[in-house]
Amino acid sequence: MFNDIGPLELVTIIVLAVLVFGPDKLPKVIQDVTRTIRKIREFSESAKHDIREELGPEFKDFEFEDLNPKTFIRKQLDNEDLGLKEIRNGFDLKKEMAEVTDAVHGRDSDTSSSSSSGGRIDMTKKPELPDRDDRPPFDADAT
Numbered sequence: 001m002f003n004d005i006g007p008l009e010l011v012t013i014i015v016l017a018v019l020v021f022g023p024d025k026l027p028k029v030i031q032d033v034t035r036t037i038r039k040i041r042e043f044s045e046s047a048k049h050d051i052r053e054e055l056g057p058e059f060k061d062f063e064f065e066d067l068n069p070k071t072f073i074r075k076q077l078d079n080e081d082l083g084l085k086e087i088r089n090g091f092d093l094k095k096e097m098a099e100v101t102d103a104v105h106g107r108d109s110d111t112s113s114s115s116s117s118g119g120r121i122d123m124t125k126k127p128e129l130p131d132r133d134d135r136p137p138f139d140a141d142a143t
Contacts, residue, residue: 005013021029048064055062065071 017026017029052059052062066075
């Protein structure tokens with residue numbers, strides 16, 4: 001809870017607490033604060049327990065931390081079933097950006113690196129137009 005408070009900040013908080021509440025009332029204030037925090041934690045844990053009971057046995061491994069979008073996405077990307085690690089490890093963003101930049105500027109990039117990817121796509125060419133005789137297939141369900 002207080003992981004990011006440094007020693008100087010802690011000393012400042014203690015000095016301010018002594019000045020505001022006085023040395024005679026400070027222990028009582030600390031007890032009241034800790035009691036309130038304890039009650040809030042108990043209420044939170046009982047609410048979590050009640051929600052898990054209401055969800056049923058199919059959600060027995062449900063964690064409330066998974067509701068955080070960052071945690072959910074990180075957990076899904078680390079999932080081995082999807083094979084996303086191989087895709088992520090096989091994708092070189094710098095190389096891809098260099099190829100796109102070279103294609104936009106009309107320069108030839110390193111052909112040895114592009115031959116391993118199965119050939120380089122020339123992005124400067126315009127797409128070929130189909131012949132006038134080529135008609136798209138007729139789809140009776142679409143009309």
